[in-house]
Amino acid sequence: MTGIFIILGVALAFAYVCLVIWAVSRVQSSHECKKCATSIHLERIGRPAFVKKLVPFLPEKYYRCRHCYTTFFLTASASRRETRRKVSS
Numbered sequence: 001m002t003g004i005f006i007i008l009g010v011a012l013a014f015a016y017v018c019l020v021i022w023a024v025s026r027v028q029s030s031h032e033c034k035k036c037a038t039s040i041h042l043e044r045i046g047r048p049a050f051v052k053k054l055v056p057f058l059p060e061k062y063y064r065c066r067h068c069y070t071t072f073f074l075t076a077s078a079s080r081r082e083t084r085r086k087v088s089s
């Protein structure tokens, strides 16, 4: 009976590690889509609920490219053109 819980625990840990690797691989510092190499199609969307709960240490900025539907996390230190535009106007 204990063996089931060990297997279950190992499976859960493995799933969590996979989720963290998936999420960390999507963190980037440049404000542009890697696939299209452009920033004009990007839109900010909310992080999925399971990411908020399971990987809370990830950057809050979550973007999706409207052109190719690639999603990625943007680090807080990344320079953004939008911020600069707001300052100048």
Ligand SMILES: [Zn+2]
Binding pocket: 033, 034, 035, 036, 037, 041, 065, 066, 067, 068, 069, 070
């Ligand atoms: Zn794209």
